Amino acid sequence: MIETHGLGKVYGRGLYALRDLTLTIDKGEFVFLTGPSGAGKSTLLRLLLLQERPTEGEVIVGGRNLARLSQTEVQAYRRTVGFVFQDFKLITSKTVFENVSFALRVLGLPVEQQRRRTYQVLKWVGLQHRLNSLPEELSGGEQQRVAIARALVNEPHLVLADEPTGNLDPDLSLEIMNLFREINAGGTTVVVATHDRELIKWVGRRVVQLEQGRLAGAEVPQ
Numbered sequence: 504m505i506e507t508h509g510l511g512k513v514y515g516r517g518l519y520a521l522r523d524l525t526l527t528i529d530k531g532e533f534v535f536l537t538g539p540s541g542a543g544k545s546t547l548l549r550l551l552l553l554q555e556r557p558t559e560g561e562v563i564v565g566g567r568n569l570a571r572l573s574q575t576e577v578q579a580y581r582r583t584v585g586f587v588f589q590d591f592k593l594i595t596s597k598t599v600f601e602n603v604s605f606a607l608r609v610l611g612l613p614v615e616q617q618r619r620r621t622y623q624v625l626k627w628v629g630l631q632h633r634l635n636s637l638p639e640e641l642s643g644g645e646q647q648r649v650a651i652a653r654a655l656v657n658e659p660h661l662v663l664a665d666e667p668t669g670n671l672d673p674d675l676s677l678e679i680m681n682l683f684r685e686i687n688a689g690g691t692t693v694v695v696a697t698h699d700r701e702l703i704k705w706v707g708r709r710v711v712q713l714e715q716g717r718l719a720g721a722e723v724p725q
């Protein structure tokens with residue numbers, strides 16, 4: 504699903520955020536990305552999402568070299584990737600339903616299909632009773648579930664999450680991880696960057712450890 508070859512990203516005057524990273528993540532895998540602050544986790548996710556371009560090396564996703572995509576293909580590619588960030592980035596003036604259905608509207612799906620799919624995914628994250636709430640009326644965990652629903656509504660092949668439980672208490676973190684496990688059980692490849700060792704232990708999947716932009720060691724699933 505994902506291959507990186509000699510991937511490097513340099514910021515400013517020669518600071519390597521990532522250095523010579525060669526990594527394979529199989530289709531359908533659930534992988535944790537961990538390592539100390541500044542190790543390059545978010546940088547790797549940004550490169551996978553094509554928010555930034557590598558300085559060196561290649562990223563291949565689903566057999567396609569991301570550097571070779573045209574502008575139109577980049578847009579299409581991004582729509583096959585769901586992403587969840589720590590600070591949710593929900594649109595504060597829109598309801599839960601609107602926040603989630605937005606991605607489908609952009610795709611130009613018929614309205615009835617938009618409604619059905621949005622309802623389905625909000626039910627799945629347990630928020631079918633909060634469709635008309637505004638983000639500020641929800642708890643942190645509920646907001647995070649809206650962000651996850653939004654990331655999944657157009658059935659991405661790949662889900663990238665950057666510290667998705669960073670603001671949540673342990674119980675909510677486990678709840679969110681369960682959602683990711685369910686997504687993964689449906690065949691979606693999931694990559695989660697986190698510092699949370701307890702969470703990683705609890706979920707028990709492959710761990711990719713970064714240190715100063717390099718691969719520091721990888722554990723195989725149990």
Ligand SMILES: Nc1ncnc2c1ncn2[C@@H]1O[C@H](COP(=O)(O)OP(=O)(O)OP(=O)(O)O)[C@@H](O)[C@H]1O
Pocket residue numbers: 514515519520538539540541542543544545546547698
């Ligand atoms: N836009 C940027 N400009 C300059 N340097 C950057 C930029 N983004 C990241 N860096 C640097 O790249 C390195 C890797 O940063 P990155 O955000 O990927 O780390 P991280 O592993 O996600 O850390 P954290 O756990 O704190 O989120 C850091 O040294 C950081 O300061």
Ligand SMILES: [Mg+2]
Pocket residue numbers: 544545546665
């Ligand atoms: Mg980060």
